[in-house]
Amino acid sequence: MASEASLPTTAEEYNYSAFTRSTTQGMSTWFRNTVRVGELAPDFTLTALDGTPVRLSDLRGKYVVLEFGAIT
């Protein structure tokens, strides 16, 4: 992971209101330091569009593609 100093600490910092140069800084470091090939992917439970929970570890036995996105 990136150094703690560069990470947003609150939901408001995380959900910034304007894209700025600082938004783009440190990406290569983040890429290198985040979960790596060969490692177990961190488990999570997220909400599907119909409101039902989806747990990653329930998908064991299948290949899984995780693609990150947003509407903007």
Place this chain on the structure above:
Amino acid sequence: MREPHPGEHYGPHRSFAQKLQYARDCCAQDGIRTRVVVDDLDGTMHRAYGLLPNMVYILDREGRVVYKAMWTDHTEVAAVLANLLWAEEQQAQGIRVKPSYVERYVYLPATYDPALRERVFARAGPQARCDYERVFGSAS
């Protein structure tokens, strides 16, 4: 994940219900048919996976990362999945195959899919374009 280019029409997430609605809008507008799940307002899952804006991971049947890349290349993702299935077939036939571990970090043209960028700016609102051009310039 969070909105990378918030604007007047689609601003930053301020509630989980809003974030969920944005995801529903995105699927409806873009015709997305894959399973979509929504992170919490703090981005807990996004942080655990590196906080980057356009990541793609492929996990094997045991849940281990076998591929990760910044920016999604669907052709490459399809090729990796095909290769994984091919390897399983070989192993099922008793043929030994060796894994090759790759993490891709490459530079792509800044003009990567400009039509998509224009559509995103139009959808987000004028502020999204202004902020982007303030960082990268109007020609990039």
